[in-house]
Amino acid sequence: MQLVHPLIWWLWALLLATFVIRADNILIAAAVACAVTLVVVKLKNDNYWSKSFALSIRLALLIIVVRMLIAITIGVPMPGQILFRIPSITLPSWMVGIRIGGDVTSQRLTSTFHEVIIIATVILLCGAANSLASPHRMIRSLPKAMYNLGVALSVATSVLPQIVKSIGRIQSAKRLRGQKTRGIRAWRGIALPLLEESLERALDLATAMEARGYGYHGKTTKYRVEPFTFIDLVMIASGVYLVLLSATLLSHFGVVVLALFSLVIVASPIAIVKR
Numbered sequence: 001m002q003l004v005h006p007l008i009w010w011l012w013a014l015l016l017a018t019f020v021i022r023a024d025n026i027l028i029a030a031a032v033a034c035a036v037t038l039v040v041v042k043l044k045n046d047n048y049w050s051k052s053f054a055l056s057i058r059l060a061l062l063i064i065v066v067r068m069l070i071a072i073t074i075g076v077p078m079p080g081q082i083l084f085r086i087p088s089i090t091l092p093s094w095m096v097g098i099r100i101g102g103d104v105t106s107q108r109l110t111s112t113f114h115e116v117i118i119i120a121t122v123i124l125l126c127g128a129a130n131s132l133a134s135p136h137r138m139i140r141s142l143p144k145a146m147y148n149l150g151v152a153l154s155v156a157t158s159v160l161p162q163i164v165k166s167i168g169r170i171q172s173a174k175r176l177r178g179q180k181t182r183g184i185r186a187w188r189g190i191a192l193p194l195l196e197e198s199l200e201r202a203l204d205l206a207t208a209m210e211a212r213g214y215g216y217h218g219k220t221t222k223y224r225v226e227p228f229t230f231i232d233l234v235m236i237a238s239g240v241y242l243v244l245l246s247a248t249l250l251s252h253f254g255v256v257v258l259a260l261f262s263l264v265i266v267a268s269p270i271a272i273v274k275r
Contacts, residue, residue, distance in 0.1 A: 004269070006138035008232040013129035015239030016266060017122045023246050023258070026114050029121040031259040035266035036128045042270045044131055056127020060120035067119075071112035074100050080107030155205065166197050238265050 016036070020029050037057075044050040073086065088101035170193050171181040180186045242262060249258045 004132075004235065005229065005232045006133040008235055009129045009133040012235050012239050012269075013125040015236070015243055017125045019239070019242040019246055019262070020118060020121050020125075022243065023250065024118065025250075025255055025259075026117050027255050027259045028262055029117050031263040032266050033117075033121045033124050035263045036124055038267055039269050040128045040131050050131050053124075053127045053131035056124055056130075059127075060123045063123065064116050064120055067112060067116040068109070071108060072104055074098070080105035083109070151209075162201065163194070163198065166194055170194060170197075235269060238268065241265075 013036075016032055020032050023029070037053075040053045044053065082103045082105055085103050086101045088099060167190060170190050174181050174186070174189065179189070181190075242265060246258070249261065253261075
């Protein structure tokens with residue numbers, strides 16, 4: 001087992017999102033969402049970017065709830081079995097075709113739920129790529145001509161997580177001393193140590209970068225772009241296979257078989273990728 005190129009995770013997620021949108025089936029979308037969640041749980045590490053998938057799950061659930069509430073209260077009249085009624089509001093004549101309240105039909109809810117599950121799955125796929133792909137490795141994989149830009153971006157993206165860690169350390173130290181760590185007055189005692197630590201870290205970083213010759217444009221360098229591996233090609237090939245043959249597989253084997261097949265394909269990185 002080996003590591004995956006950071007760009008491969010994003011390509012893999014985009015291919016799976018294309019597959020889900022083309023398949024346009026709620027069972028297939030649910031299978032892909034379950035599989036990608038399992039992949040993230042098995043392969044994520046303890047780095048700060050790995051926690052972004054939990055935010056993606058919350059965002060997806062929020063979108064589902066909000067979209068369903070909008071479908072119940074506001075929408076275009078649709079035929080189907082009437083499930084329940086809510087008080088309606090009379091709208092102006094120029095808003096014909098739109099109503100607030102009234103009859104809520106089964107077709108209205110099922111079509112909205114179908115739509116929002118597809119959207120939620122795409123959000124989970126993007127969150128999975130963001131959680132599994134190291135931003136530092138991704139920046140280091142930029143072409144040689146963009147090396148200095150990559151270093152600058154790598155430093156910039158690490159500032160906020162380091163500040164959060166510093167605040168946590170300062171608060172822990174204040175708790176051990178029996179001091180308060182919440183409230184505006186407590187933050188006054190946190191700001192000064194945080195500023196001192198940030199300045200010390202910036203000076204240490206500048207010294208280290210200068211010692212390593214950052215900004216020197218010489219002829220030779222040991223910088224090498226991270227190469228693609230066989231595992232990377234297998235992951236991309238599986239995504240392309242699902243995108244190109246989704247219609248054929250759906251017509252020959254049906255929705256259930258395609259959903260199980262996509263579940264296995266999407267979850268396959270668990271067996272071949274190093275954590």
